[in-house]
Amino acid sequence: MATNVGNQRIIPLEEGWNDEIKAKAIDKLEALLNGEMKSGSMFGPKEYVQIYTTCYDMCTQRSPYNWSRELYQRHGETIEKYLTTTVLPALRDKTGQGGTILLTELRHRWLNHQIMNKWLKKFFTYLDRYYVKHHSLPTLSQAGLRCFRTKVYDEMKGETTNAILGLINDEREGKIIDKSLIKSVVELYESMGMGSLDAYNSDLEEALLNSTREYYAKKREDWINDSTPDYLIKAEEALTKESKRVDDYLNSASEMKILKVVEEEILERVEMVLLEKESSGCRALLQNDKSEDLQRMFRLFSRLENGLNPMAAIFQNFISSMGDDIVNRRQARLEGGEKDKNDDPKFVKSLISLHEKYLGVVKQDFSGHSLFQKALKDAFVEIVNKNVGQFTNAELMSTFCDRILKSGGEKLSESEVEESLDRIVQLFSYLTDKDMFAEIYRNQLAKRLLTQRSTSDDSEKLMIAKLKMQCGTQFTSKMEGMLSDLAVGSEQRSEFENRMRSVDSKLDFSVQVLTTGFWPTYKSPEVALTPEMSKCMDIFKDWHEQKHQKRKLTWVLSQGNASVRGVFGKKSYDFQVSTLQAIALDAMNNGVTMTFQELATKLNAEESILKPLMHSLSCGKYKVLIKTPPGNKINPTDTFTANPKFTSNMRKLRIPMATLESSLNTKRVEEDRTIAIEAAIVRIMKARKTLQHQQLLSEVLNQLAFFNPNPRDIKKRIEGLIDREYLERSADNAQVYNYLA
Amino acid sequence: MWTSSGSSSASSKTAKRKSSSTAGSAFNEKAAEKMFEEFAEEDDPTVMGMDGIIKLCDHMDLDPFEDKRVLVLLWKLGSKEKPSQITKEEFLTGCYKLHVDTIEKFQSLIPSLDTGFLDEMEFKDFYKFCFQFNRQGTHRTLDKELVVALMKMVLTGRIPDDRLETFCTFVETQEAYTRITLDQWTSFLDFCFAVPDLSQYDESSSAWPVLIDEYVEFMEELQKKK
Numbered sequence: 001m002a003t004n005v006g007n008q009r010i011i012p013l014e015e016g017w018n019d020e021i022k023a024k025a026i027d028k029l030e031a032l033l034n035g036e037m038k039s040g041s042m043f044g045p046k047e048y049v050q051i052y053t054t055c056y057d058m059c060t061q062r063s064p065y066n067w068s069r070e071l072y073q074r075h076g077e078t079i080e081k082y083l084t085t086t087v088l089p090a091l092r093d094k095t096g097q098g099g100t101i102l103l104t105e106l107r108h109r110w111l112n113h114q115i116m117n118k119w120l121k122k123f124f125t126y127l128d129r130y131y132v133k134h135h136s137l138p139t140l141s142q143a144g145l146r147c148f149r150t151k152v153y154d155e156m157k158g159e160t161t162n163a164i165l166g167l168i169n170d171e172r173e174g175k176i177i178d179k180s181l182i183k184s185v186v187e188l189y190e191s192m193g194m195g196s197l198d199a200y201n202s203d204l205e206e207a208l209l210n211s212t213r214e215y216y217a218k219k220r221e222d223w224i225n226d227s228t229p230d231y232l233i234k235a236e237e238a239l240t241k242e243s244k245r246v247d248d249y250l251n252s253a254s255e256m257k258i259l260k261v262v263e264e265e266i267l268e269r270v271e272m273v274l275l276e277k278e279s280s281g282c283r284a285l286l287q288n289d290k291s292e293d294l295q296r297m298f299r300l301f302s303r304l305e306n307g308l309n310p311m312a313a314i315f316q317n318f319i320s321s322m323g324d325d326i327v328n329r330r331q332a333r334l335e336g337g338e339k340d341k342n343d344d345p346k347f348v349k350s351l352i353s354l355h356e357k358y359l360g361v362v363k364q365d366f367s368g369h370s371l372f373q374k375a376l377k378d379a380f381v382e383i384v385n386k387n388v389g390q391f392t393n394a395e396l397m398s399t400f401c402d403r404i405l406k407s408g409g410e411k412l413s414e415s416e417v418e419e420s421l422d423r424i425v426q427l428f429s430y431l432t433d434k435d436m437f438a439e440i441y442r443n444q445l446a447k448r449l450l451t452q453r454s455t456s457d458d459s460e461k462l463m464i465a466k467l468k469m470q471c472g473t474q475f476t477s478k479m480e481g482m483l484s485d486l487a488v489g490s491e492q493r494s495e496f497e498n499r500m501r502s503v504d505s506k507l508d509f510s511v512q513v514l515t516t517g518f519w520p521t522y523k524s525p526e527v528a529l530t531p532e533m534s535k536c537m538d539i540f541k542d543w544h545e546q547k548h549q550k551r552k553l554t555w556v557l558s559q560g561n562a563s564v565r566g567v568f569g570k571k572s573y574d575f576q577v578s579t580l581q582a583i584a585l586d587a588m589n590n591g592v593t594m595t596f597q598e599l600a601t602k603l604n605a606e607e608s609i610l611k612p613l614m615h616s617l618s619c620g621k622y623k624v625l626i627k628t629p630p631g632n633k634i635n636p637t638d639t640f641t642a643n644p645k646f647t648s649n650m651r652k653l654r655i656p657m658a659t660l661e662s663s664l665n666t667k668r669v670e671e672d673r674t675i676a677i678e679a680a681i682v683r684i685m686k687a688r689k690t691l692q693h694q695q696l697l698s699e700v701l702n703q704l705a706f707f708n709p710n711p712r713d714i715k716k717r718i719e720g721l722i723d724r725e726y727l728e729r730s731a732d733n734a735q736v737y738n739y740l741a
Numbered sequence: 742m743w744t745s746s747g748s749s750s751a752s753s754k755t756a757k758r759k760s761s762s763t764a765g766s767a768f769n770e771k772a773a774e775k776m777f778e779e780f781a782e783e784d785d786p787t788v789m790g791m792d793g794i795i796k797l798c799d800h801m802d803l804d805p806f807e808d809k810r811v812l813v814l815l816w817k818l819g820s821k822e823k824p825s826q827i828t829k830e831e832f833l834t835g836c837y838k839l840h841v842d843t844i845e846k847f848q849s850l851i852p853s854l855d856t857g858f859l860d861e862m863e864f865k866d867f868y869k870f871c872f873q874f875n876r877q878g879t880h881r882t883l884d885k886e887l888v889v890a891l892m893k894m895v896l897t898g899r900i901p902d903d904r905l906e907t908f909c910t911f912v913e914t915q916e917a918y919t920r921i922t923l924d925q926w927t928s929f930l931d932f933c934f935a936v937p938d939l940s941q942y943d944e945s946s947s948a949w950p951v952l953i954d955e956y957v958e959f960m961e962e963l964q965k966k967k
Contacts, residue, residue: 693948711944715951722924723881729924734931735948 011058013067017074020054025123026078033112034086048122056126068131075124079144082116083151091156099163100178106160107184109152117144142194149192149199157203160185164204165211168245172215183249190251197253205254209261212242216265224270227280229293232300235266239300263303271301275310282314286361294365308371315366316375319358323383326350331388342391345410348400352423355380359426377430384430394437397424402444405460406453417459425466434471434706435676439669441467442479443520447659449486450512450559457483471705481518489513499543500536509536513544514556524556528604530586533579558609566624568646575624576654580605580613588625593641596634607636614640616657622648624655677709677717682726685739693735770833772842777832787829794827800844801851809894810854814847816870817854824876856895864899865930871895872926882920885912892929900933911959918952925952 024047032042043051058067087109094105121128121140128139138146164185167177192199216238223231242262246255267274275282275297285293301307330347334340358376366372387393403409404420412420431437448454460483468476489512500509529537537555544553560579564586565572577585587594587602594602600610611634618627618640626643627634680703684696691699700714718737721727730736778786780793789797794815798805805811818835820827827835841847859867871891875883883891889909896905908929912918928950936942942957 694946712951712954715948715954718948719922719924719950723922729928729948734928734935737948 010061010065011054011067012065013058013070016054016058016067017071021051021071021123025051025119029116029119030082030086033082033116043119051123052125055124059126059131068127071124072127072131072137075120075127075140076143076147079116079120079147080151083113083147087113087152088155091152095159099166100181102159102163103167103181103185106156106188107181110148110184110188113144113148113152117141117148120144145191145194149194153188153192153199157189161204161207165207168208169211169215171245172241179249186249186251197251200251205251205257208250208254209257212258213261213265216262220266220270223266224273228274228277228282229280229285229290229296231270231274232293232296236296236300238262238266239303259303267300267307268304271304271307272310275314282311283318286315286318291361291365294361298366298369302369308369312371312375315358315372316379319354319376319379320382322354323351323379323386326354327383327386327388334389340389340391342395343399343403344391344396345400345403348396348424348427351383351427352420355427356423380427380430381432384427385432392433392436394431394433395440397428397431398437398440398444400424401441401463402448405455405463406448407455408453414456414459417456418462421459421463421466425463425470428467429470432708434475435672436666436669436707438467438475438479438706439672442482445479446482446520449482451561475706478518481515485514485518486512496540496543500539503539505532505536505539507532507536509533509540511537511540513553516554522556523558523609524554525558525580525605525609527557527580527583527609528602529557529579529583533583566646568642568644571647573646573648573650574652575622576652578657580609581617581655581657584613584617585624588640588642591642591644593639595639596636599640610634612658614638616655620655622646622653622655673707673709673713674717676704676706677714678721680704681714681717681721685727685737686741689739690730691737693737696737768837768840769842770837773833773836774829776842776844777829781829788826789829789832790826797847801848803851807894809856810851812871812874812895813854813856813859813867814850815874816867820870820874824874824878856899861934865927868895868930869923869927872923882922883926885918885921888921888926889913896930900930901937904933907960907963908956911956915955921952925950928953 025043028043055071058071061067091102091105091109094102118141121144124140131137132139137143164182167182171177186200186204189200189204190197192203193201219234219238223234226234239259239262242258243255246252246258250258277284282294282297284290285297297311298308301311326347329350330344355376362368362372362376384393401421401424404412404417404424410420428434428437445454445460448460454460464476464479464483467479492513493510496510541553544551557579562577562579562582564575564577564582566575566585575581575585583603584599587599596610596614599605599614600607603610605613614625614627614634617623618625619632619634624643624646625640628639628641677700680700681696684699684703685691696718697711697714701709718727722729722737725740727737728740730738777789780789780797782788782790782793794811795805798808798811803811815827817839818827819831819838821831822828836842839850841850856864856867872883875887875891889912892905892909912921929952932949932953939957939960944954944957947954
């Protein structure tokens with residue numbers, strides 16, 4: 001080409017423009033857009049190249065014949081002229097005839113403009129490459145868009161936005177609208193931002209948010225008279241539809257904003273009204289187990305910031321009142337004359353099933369949300385620690401476990417036992433006085449183990465493992481020690497039986513060794529045993545001493561049991577009795593008659609022991625002894641003799657006897673607490689050396705997991721430690737303590 | 742606190758005392774020793790017990806049971822080791838410090854023994870001493886009747902009358918308390934200084950002994966009844 005330059009003819013501006021560009025390109029393009037020509041006859045490659053070449057030539061001629069500036073200007077003028085003389089009048093013509101018509105025209109004109117812009121850019125593309133770049137001007141297509149924005153869009157946007165909003169509201173009301181039409185017009189709004197969403201935001205979205213707010217404010221007024229579930233169904237539907245609408249034809253950035261507006265209008269503003277509706281609010285739904293409605297309620301209010309708080313509060317309140325009902329029913333039963341026992345399975349079962357039910361609600365309907373878990377927990381902490389009657393809930397719960405775990409209690413399958421234990425441990429976790437429970441539980445466990453009334457070793461271990469999970473090793477170490485005593489005991493028993501075989505004894509004798517400290521402390525009355533018994537005991541003592549030289553044995557006769565045979569005339573019976581009962585029966589052998597006092601001397605038994613003992617033999621279900629005078633109370637003046645007329649249908653009989661000690665030792669728990677508090681204080685102070693009163697208090701409370709001491713109890717312990725010179729009050733601040741090493 | 746620190750390290754004190762007695766005429770240790778011997782226990786000449794103290798008071802014309810100046814004197818002398826007595830060591834160090842070696846000099850000391858001369862820190866120390874001195878042998882606590890009498894004796898004029906009066910009534914009527922600990926004793930004075938207005942008392946944040954909490958409760962009940 002370079003060699004041809006000199007030869008090439010210079011194209012004058014007007015000639016090139018009028019004869020070539022305008023005539024062959026622009027006029028044809030406009031005719032095409034106006035529908036005056038068939039769309040099939042677009043520019044072919046040949047035509048296009050010719051026009052491009054003309055432009056190229058005109059832009060590459062040396063100055064003063066370089067027409068770049070002029071062509072750039074005329075490109076703009078062409079578009080502007082077309083928009084003002086053709087497009088605008090057409091659009092103005094369509095205003096006031098309904099949204100769809102206006103929007104359709106706008107879409108048509110916008111598509112046309114895009115075509116026009118595209119072709120013009122192609123024709124003049126050489127300008128883009130050099131002239132535009134050198135002079136930092138808007139590119140051709142930018143210039144075209146700008147022109148459309150200033151000439152057409154700015155004038156029409158008010159009308160079109162209204163038209164869009166009108167159609168959207170129509171759609172909200174269920175009318176069918178041309179979604180693709182709106183979608184293309186929305187695209188126009190998006191394009192008008194020239195790469196940002198500014199135009200869309202300020203010209204359409206803002207107005208849309210306002211009209212949305214207005215629309216749903218009105219809906220809220222209409223719907224609020226419905227029941228809460230009905231309202232919420234509509235609300236959820238509306239939210240889904242709004243979401244889908246954005247998906248269908250709006251910019252996705254609008255979704256959050258629109259939903260927020262809708263949520264504010266139809267949920268937030270009426271939340272309390274909806275939740276508190278008398279017959280269909282949250283409480284009513286809970287009362288009637290309206291699972292689906294509750295789920296929806298949860299779903300919807302979880303969309304709001306802190307929207308679940310009031311719901312959780314109602315939930316907690318509801319459970320509390322359900323719990324109160326259970327507690328009140330127990331109280332009413334007691335006041336109605338029912339005997340106040342430590343065994344009230346009805347009460348414990350109601351609590352368990354209440355808990356089970358609403359734990360299910362939390363999991364299923366409220367997706368296990370932490371707020372509702374906490375509400376459930378708080379409600380139950382309140383309920384479970386409300387003690388009615390003589391026995392604490394800790395004792396009722398422990399006794400309930402006892403029923404499950406001992407033979408002759410509840411008849412349950414293995415999996416039912418596990419399930420029940422699981423549930424009771426859940427209730428237990430809400431107890432404040434966990435140490436009290438542990439103490440009672442240990443006593444009952446000991447009794448089950450020592451009287452061989454525990455149904456299953458595995459279940460016992462399972463329960464202890466569950467408690468351990470909840471409260472740690474320290475909590476269950478004694479209970480585990482008890483079980484291991486028994487395990488060791490059964491190993492040693494066979495060894496000792498070998499030893500016994502070498503001795504000629506009429507008794508079938510065995511011993512269970514218990515480690516002091518693991519087991520409850522039992523009274524060990526020094527009653528006079530039969531010579532045969534004493535002999536066996538001595539053998540064991542020797543045998544044990546050989547095995548464990550440094551261990552001290554003390555005998556707890558009150559916990560022993562025996563099987564004795566009684567012969568009454570022709571019939572004989574096997575009695576399952578305690579060791580104490582056995583020696584009493586032995587004393588009454590061969591039909592002797594003895595006074596209470598004589599017995600007391602013979603057995604070396606105190607009145608407090610002998611009374612329940614003789615009561616069990618002469619006033620119980622099986623009267624193997626006769627008491628004179630007859631009656632249901634033992635007096636020191638009574639005399640006793642064997643009952644020659646005793647008969648029973650069963651050959652094996654268990655003669656129960658009242659326990660000598662109550663199963664609960666509150667004082668012991670109190671003492672343990674004192675020790676635990678002091679230990680915690682010393683532990684903390686040893687580590688911190690100097691600590692403020694408040695801080696010490698809260699750290700102590702943190703460390704004590706098994707009960708909840710009141711601040712005064714802790715203070716008293718602090719004072720005690722000051723008195724014993726473990727601590728001192730700081731000389732310059734009476735609210736601060738120092739640790740004295 | 743500096744007042745009581747005087748007798749805490751006896752050995753250094755003795756050295757000082759001797760050097761000073763050789764140097765000047767201000768203090769005659771021999772005379773002081775002689776005076777001590779006059780009041781010392783018969784079976785233990787290193788200790789002056791209650792009998793000796795009573796005798797000393799007689800010489801000074803002070804009522805040994807009713808006059809709090811006796812306690813101030815013993816506190817100033819530095820009785821510390823055991824309650825209800827003063828050792829020879831303590832006595833001589835105290836005499837040296839107070840420049841007294843005759844009964845006459847002791848008598849001339851009387852006007853300065855008023856508790857009104859003690860500032861707050863000194864008074865606190867003196868108050869603590871009153872508890873310690875009145876203990877019985879190895880007992881760590883005081884009978885509440887004695888506490889009430891002692892308080893009325895030493896605290897009158899130091900704290901507002903109604904506070905003293907109501908607290909004594911409170912202690913007397915509480916059956917749960919028969920004896921008072923040192924901590925409760927000293928805390929009461931600190932409490933009087935720190936909380937002049939009971940309505941400002943907040944049990945939940947206070948480290949005061951429970952006895953004080955209960956006293957405030959007692960006062961609130963009293964207010965309600967009125």
